[in-house]
Amino acid sequence: MTDSAPPSKRMKFGFFDENIQVVVGPLRKRFNLHADILTTRSPYFKAAIAKRASTPDPPKDEQGSSQTTALQSTAKLGGDIELLDVEPEIFETYSQYLYQDTLDFDAPDDLTLDELVSVHILAAKLGDLRATNMAIDQMIKTSDKQHVVPGGSLVAIAFAGTSSESSSLRRLLVDFYMYEADKQVFTESSQLMPPAFCKAFMLRYIELKSGEGDAGFKQKISTLPACSYHQHDSSCPPCQ
Template structure:
């Protein structure tokens, strides 16, 4: 039976309150609309729910984070957008924004970044280099969809030469994830009676909507899901 329950609605943004965010060891100050960031970030929502003061005298502190990365995160937060030029010029910076979004519990921003990275890779005919993948693996959790996407780049779009070089330079976690992905493909019953080559070549950009996305109560699934 179909579920007739209407989809959850997002809270209306009022833009009436701000949060002071102090970032990095120098405590660089950012003023962010409370409704905007708490509608996306579980961390900020939890941090302000109990102790928020109407006077705005309190501040969120991110002493271990880079102000430049936080600036990039705010652009993603407010515009729901990551510029392909940013990826072309500094992939590590974009991945660092993903890592910060992950730390803040902002699934929407993470999804925007994975989608845009897949689009950039397809248009530029490039996959992330091993150093970037190692960096991502070193700063994300085991269930990260970014890890999943990067592994798929190598499994389905990497040449033999790229794979050989990756095995030599990959971190232990990345190498293990690669080998696991190949074994899983081999054991997948869907490909049991098909040529081996048919199991590969599933380009990241051709995956279904939301394939590399995460969803929760602050980030609802796509309409097609």
């Protein structure tokens, strides 16, 4: 499988482009990012930034002075966007993707399967389908290169971080175990698998067994069509 996500337009930033402060994690680490790149990639950030812009002016006192504290004034001008339940390291990786348009980094900066799952979960919550597709492609590439499948604890994290049965990440993890996990890996991971995974696995087994027989199990994920686990909409058109 190759990364066939359509090329993105080169983003140009002017001297007066607005910067946005994104506060991440319980320790409130700050990231200073261009508003244009956030709104272009993420419907979540687009809505949050639009909400900041529509914040009404604070009331005036009898002398016409603003009745507001410095903190409220910051909120009035836009303020920070908070993602306090996100790990700063994962948001930093997402920020690198925003500016470099890739999740495929050279060693020793290449991402682990754990990191890629976390990036996918974050990108899905932000509505950034291009990032979710890139994370999927990189997970497949990493798994194929290292000859490993995600362990049971990582599967549990992925299923806890997604809610839809049609999640592309869930489908990929099910197929990893359907096509490529051996008996030992499955046995070692089975105690950690959430019930939702077990249900999805059995439904996938029935689907393959009834549709293609035993031949349906003789697949390698890296050889499947590029769009097999992708999601698309108007902002992220189908792969060519």
